[in-house]
Amino acid sequence: MNKLYFAISSAILLAAACLNTTARAQSVDISKGRQKAEVCMACHGPDGFTTAAPGIPHLAGQDRDYLIKALTAYRIGESRTDETMTAMAKPLTDADVQNIAAFFSTLPPPRQ
Numbered sequence: 001m002n003k004l005y006f007a008i009s010s011a012i013l014l015a016a017a018c019l020n021t022t023a024r025a026q027s028v029d030i031s032k033g034r035q036k037a038e039v040c041m042a043c044h045g046p047d048g049f050t051t052a053a054p055g056i057p058h059l060a061g062q063d064r065d066y067l068i069k070a071l072t073a074y075r076i077g078e079s080r081t082d083e084t085m086t087a088m089a090k091p092l093t094d095a096d097v098q099n100i101a102a103f104f105s106t107l108p109p110p111r112q
C-alpha cells in the first residue's frame with residue numbers, strides 16, 4: 001500500500017510540476033519583453049552585450065531563471081543592491097520581469 005501511495009503521489013507531483021512549467025512558458029511574451037528591455041539596452045547593448053562599459057554584464061543568452069531571480073532581487077532590494085539596477089527594476093511587474101528575462105535568454109550569446 002505504501003509503495004502504491006508513493007507512486008501515485010510522485011506521479012501527481014510530477015504532473016503538477018509539468019503543468020506549472022507549461023503555464024509559465026505560455027504566459028511569456030517575448031515581444032513585450034523586447035519593448036520593456038529597450039531601456040536596458042542603453043547599458044547592456046542592443047544585442048544584450050556591450051563592450052562600451054566595463055563591469056556591465058552581458059544578458060544575451062543568459063539562463064531565463066537566473067535573469068528572473070536577478071531582476072527580482074534588484075526590484076525588491078534584497079541580496080542585489082546596485083543603485084541604478086534597483087531604480088530600473090523597481091517599477092517592473094512580475095510579468096515584465098518574466099518577459100524581459102525571456103527576451104534576453106533567446107538572444108544568441110556574445111562570441112568569445
